[in-house]
Amino acid sequence: METLINAVTLGSIYLLFALGMSVAWGTIGILNFAHGSTFMISAMVAYYLVQQVSLPMPVMILIGGAVGMLVSVLTQALVFNPIQRRNPDLLKAEMQIVVGGIGVASVLLAIAQNLTKSVPFGFSASTFTIRAYWVGPVQISNVQLVILVAAAVLAGLTAWWLRSARAGLALRAIGVNPEVASLMGVDRGRMALGTMAAAGALAGIAGILLTYYLGSIAAETGDSLLISAFAAIILGGVGSVAGVVTGTMILAFAETLVVTHLSGTWANAVAFGLIFLVLLFLPRGIFGRKEVRRT
């Protein structure tokens, strides 16, 4: 039972992290490799602030979200947008965007490594203290609760927005063919900026919550999450919120089970082996849309 809670919490963290990445990728077609660094930089800025003034958790979350949003918007405006402008074909631009993201990630990582010397940092200066509660035989901490609730609410909101709002449809249209989307009156630049802002905010929030939960993170933490998130999104199927949720949870469960019952060394092998197997049977992930192709 406790393993279940632990796994769901880990899954929720992956989810918070992967959600923004998945939305940007599945709609406007931006696979942002700087997502991990955005996440980390948000936590780092919040850390430096909380060293100055002791802040409560909600304020920290707001700060993280704001920093993430800012970083992400800047990345879009300065890197991805110019790439797309020069390369109207989304598919062709995809690779450039990945590499551009890698570049941004190295910039952010280098800054953070320089400032922190890769020594882990945490929010022990925040006014928030972790408490654990016993619910029956199960122990759950207040951070875990916040994470679970945040993940559920944010994923729900995202799903609802993508499904019901016309903006969600417009985003998907941009992902298919930006030029024709603009013929429909969709302002691609603004939509892309908005999406990246939301994705960045999600990354920032995830950064703050994860730091609270783990106690500390280091400059490199974002990068290791990136692979997991990428894997989870693919596993679930790109472009579907249900897919990310499923993907992150499966990954978290697999890892947790392996760590507790087998050996941590094999966690990666089992998790990725699982993804590999799933893909062999479902080549477009669990909830992935089939490719529309005909002669």
Added chain:
Amino acid sequence: MTTAQTAPPVLEAEDVAVHYGGIKAVDGFGLRLPAGKIYGILGPNGSGKSTFLAAVTRLVPLTRGRLLIDGREYHTESPTTLARKGLARTFQTVRLLPELTVLENVQLGADTNASGGRLRSWLGRDKPSEAVEEAIERTGLGDVRSAWPGELSYGMARRVEIARALAARPRLLLLDEPTAGMNHSERQEVSELMRKLRDEGLAQLIVEHDVQMMVDTCDHLVAMNSGTLVAEGSPSEVVSHPAVQEAYLGKRWRSHA
């Protein structure tokens, strides 16, 4: 041409069906295309013409039916072997390779049956073959041979498609709306080209919505609707067939007949 009558048809399709779940794109359609003839398929939008061509070229799996080239069945063979047997086709949408010039796109068609060993054909010296030059000349692409596909207007791009198919020097040519996007005089040029090719012995199967051109060009028309055959015969017979008139032809043609 007595042999043409006794020899088996170049292409024979019998009771072909292609179903996608509940959608029966083709549902029991067939034809026999003799050597050196132009056959045309007419039919409303969505009646299954393109799907039939895809089935014939083995690009989609058959739900049922029989396919024969020169009297030999080929349902299990891959599309690649068909190409080597002398079957070439164009697609309804323009499918040029953006990073090759017009000339190279056409050359690609000729690569299929380049003479000499495979190794030589892959690695040997590369000069546009006679077939390529001829295809370019016949489709009037001389001026744009070194252009990139992205720089072509729609109608020009369609010609490159035709040239690419011709460069393979096929024995059987399938054309899906070859003249869409061309104006009448351009269509006539294409029509003339097809007839000339027929006289040289090339069997052709054309899908096209320009009825006038089809009547002028084809030796034989087949009309389909909802995946099945509704009429078959000489062009004049088919265009005056009531079912065809009802389902397919516009007022103009109805009043004609």
Added chain:
Amino acid sequence: AGCGGDPAESTAGEGLPDTIKVMSIKEMTGAVSFAGENSTKGVDLAVEQINEQGFLGDTKLEVVLEDGSDSTQEAASLATQAISDSSYSAILGPGLSSQASAISPIAEKNQMPVIYYQAGSKGVLTGDYTYRVTAPAESYYHIIGDYLAEKKIETAALLYNSANPTLTELGENVVPGVIEDNGVSIERSDTVTNETQDFTAVSSQIVKADTDAVFLLLLGPQNPRAVSQLRQKGYEGEIIGMTTMGAGNLETAGEDAAGVVWPSNFSARSEAPSTQEFVEAYKAKYDGEIPNNYAAEGYDATWLLARGIKEANSADRVAIQEGIAKVAQEGFDGAQGPLTFEGNDVRVEGVLASWDGSEEIVITLDGS
């Protein structure tokens, strides 16, 4: 290279040139820059002392710092540059095993003395020319024994990083040996990898096993996380670690980490006179900053080299190697206390360090 100090022309015993140039390859940027940074401070202090004391007579020791970052290729390339530049007499090597393993064969082949710090993997010291000033934890880890006895520990759990060679060696062989030698039984043994961020699941398991102690053999940044999460999960037993707990790594865990102990090759609180001398000098040079193990190792590496040079009385690489070998045979007192050598690898007595919630202290056991 025109001046008389061209080591290529001088031969052993011919006396020392005006300056002896040494390349220091350290990780100044990238994921382990904290180690390079601190080590460099130790090196600088040692160089300052050596030159001020006139330890090498009129000869000055000149250390050229190069950044090998966390890249194997960079470090190896720098080493080749040093080797092909005849004005360099030796290399103060990097701290990552991967870098060191790449440099060792090159150094051996080209007869260039190299002194590493950290770099605990097996493949690092493969020949005569490579030395290491960080004692492997296995050589002093047994000092935990008394602590186990005093705390009456009977059962233990083990959590180690199995992707890191040093930690794997400890987790699979050394620590279980030490534990069992002291009559403690191992109830659980879990592994994590370099990427592991979340220790909650494994913490839950350890808490469930309810052992008297848990041994954490993890990377620096993983330590505070694992400690916090163990405590959050309600673990109340002893937490015992290894040197990666030092160097301020537990700081972010704050109170949660209070009482964590680990056998260490170095602690600024150690009572060894040579250690205290070093600590004082270090504090004086760096605004009262307390040195950590990386600084001490950098310092000892530099002094080992200087002693070797003095012994050789030459700037020649081969002679220096022989000089270092002689010094190693005798050992000397350094920042880490009395140093002895086993082959080319250093040995120290070790101290039992602990985190008291805000800083690192040394534990002296009064029992038995």
Added chain:
Amino acid sequence: MIWYEANLVLIEATFINFLLALSIQIPLRVGVFSFAGVGSYGIGAYAAAILTIRYDVPAFAAIGAAVVLAAVVGYLFSLVVARLSGLYLAMATVAFVLIISVLAVNGGELTGGAHGLYGALSDLTTGGVIAVCVVVAALLTLTERGPLRRRIEAVREDPELSLSMGIGVVPMRQLAFTVSGALGACAGAMNTLLRTTVSPEELNFHLIVLALTMVVIGGSRSWVGAFIGAVIFTWLPSLLSVVGEWQGVVYGVVVVLAAIFMPTGLVGAVKDLHRRIRGRNRTVPTASDDVKEEREVFETLSDDSTEGVR
């Protein structure tokens, strides 16, 4: 000569990285987004190390064996992932790489576990490495012109069209996986023999990222691109050490600028320039006389007015 010796490691690394980049580029050229080449790098590295350490096999025999092994693995892998495409395939290949690295960590005696293997002393020289690269580049040149190039273009851009033109898409892809495996293994094996060690740490996500960056920034259509990418990303870190602690930032900025301003890689950028120059000299197939004639024809049409005609 001094320069050569001092930078020998980087010179060797350039060629190794060149082969590694090719192992990503070859599949990309046929439209397959596969990082399996990086996994083959690991296979090759370990195979060569084991053969050299345990069996004392001569360098080129060890490399050859590693290459054959990885080529076979690459081929089998292509059969397994036949149904995958795009980034889904990319993920599967990333999984392949990570699984190989986990296997290396857990390989016990055979792979030396987390320590890896060391002491793989061999007689491989820099000259040997360069010779191999020259041969590879020469062979690849043959795929970049004439019919083979057209086939590769076709398979990448439009597999279905390729089929209908008699080009076997599946064999082409399998071939790409096989060649990619061979090249990756060659890089890994030679690197191990030059450095005499291999450790599982080398096989990580960063190696994938490095290989991808080299290809995309150098150019993904020609081996020249891979080579340029290898040169840039092998030497850039060293060159950047002059900017000191901010080198990581500058490195990132360079990557970003390249991604923005060279959408088709350096090689592509040069080609585009060439194309533009050529385009300038090409005249539009237009003769104003023609238009005049046509206009005259229409003048007769508008007998009473020429309204609207310019």
Added chain:
Amino acid sequence: MLEIRDLHVSYGKIEAVRGVSASAAPGRITLVLGANGAGKTTTLRAAMGLLPVRSGEVVLDGTPVTGRPTHRIVREGLALVPEGRQVFAPLTVEENLTLGGYTVSREKASGTLERAYEMFPILKERRNGPAGLLSGGEQQMLAFGRALMSSPRAMMLDEPSMGLAPTMVESVFGAVRTIADSGIALLMVEQNADMGLEIADDVVVVARGEVVFSGPAEQARRNTSVVRAFLGEAALGS
């Protein structure tokens, strides 16, 4: 009123359009004719802001829209049915149509949606299937229906009859006439000159990037011989 005045468009050094002028008044259809590569598509795309305009002006109801971003031009009330269908293949038919009405209110959109379905029943049948699986002609209908959804003031059609069966061509042209009659200005590029001329009010003929004739359709219909000379014998049917 849509006016294109003296438009010049180049691809790099190649001048594809050299001073094309054309206009469409509300309720009227202007037919643009011209051979392959004459520059028709280029003109429409440039007017829509999809290509940079070198010189010249595009004016919609007195407001110059030249050089504005495409989505702004759409909001001004100009719509384009692009050449070659260009439907959003992975989106469903209904989603494609909904996107067409992106700039108008939901109520208005649902009204036009019904109209589009009435016009093309097959679209209604397939409304939950991906647009990319439709046949060529069905996609053309979808593209046309999608443009209707934005209830534009002026509309440009690039070969709307391409790939349509004769009956469908008739109904599309019928629809085009109806739309024009409802007060929308229409500029239509068509290769099907004879049927195009039947519903057109004005004609512009383009050759090699220049206008060679512009005048009322009536004139062209009267002087069939000239049009034939230019467009070929079959241009006006037999």
